[in-house]
Amino acid sequence: MSRNVFVKSESQKYAQNITIGPHVLRSDEPPEIGGNDVGPNANELLMASLGACATITVQMYAERNQWPLQGVQAALSYSRVLAENIAESGAKIVMVDQIEMEISLTGDLSEEQQRRLFDVAGRCPIHRMLVSHIQIQTRLAPGPVLRP
Incomplete structure (x- = not known):
């Protein structure tokens, strides 16, 4: 069974918090396009x-x-x-x-x-x-x- 995925922007430019059930991940963009590379x-x-x-x-x-x-x-x-x-x-x-x-x-x-x-x-x-x-x-x- 698939759980819902929730994504919320962080205060850092493109960083995102991803919540899937009890799991929390981060996503971002690489520095060459303005991100801080805090996640994939x-x-x-x-x-x-x-x-x-x-x-x-x-x-x-x-x-x-x-x-x-x-x-x-x-x-x-x-x-x-x-x-x-x-x-x-x-x-x-x-x-x-x-x-x-x-x-x-x-x-x-x-x-x-x-x-x-x-x-x-x-x-x-x-x-x-x-x-x-x-x-x-x-x-x-x-x-x-x-x-x-």
């Missing part, structure tokens, strides 16, 4: 969410199948790139967001088990959400948004 920026938090979802999904799958997975790691990076197949068609240049994720598995796993776990990582709930069409409904609250 929004792109980094998104990549962390994807990486955590992928590695947890791999762990759960290996556990259910009683496979000897000892550990899983994900390294992620974000960039803006030229959309594939657009430039070749003569259409205008279109840039798209790209996240690269590299998965590392440790344990006495067969090649088939490694392939299967790699496939499972790409089907975690956050990955599916990011590659699908997402509807975001934003509205102006009449007053402060209070935490429950």
Whole structure:
């Protein structure tokens, strides 16, 4: 079950307090764009969410199948790139967001088990959400948004 997320600006320029149930995180922007770097920026938090979802999904799958997975790691990076197949068609240049994720598995796993776990990582709930069409409904609250 997903908990609500509450975000509130701090007195520092772009720093934000993020509350999720009993957890409190901070987010900010790097100094080169005016922040103080007191926490990861929004792109980094998104990549962390994807990486955590992928590695947890791999762990759960290996556990259910009683496979000897000892550990899983994900390294992620974000960039803006030229959309594939657009430039070749003569259409205008279109840039798209790209996240690269590299998965590392440790344990006495067969090649088939490694392939299967790699496939499972790409089907975690956050990955599916990011590659699908997402509807975001934003509205102006009449007053402060209070935490429950």
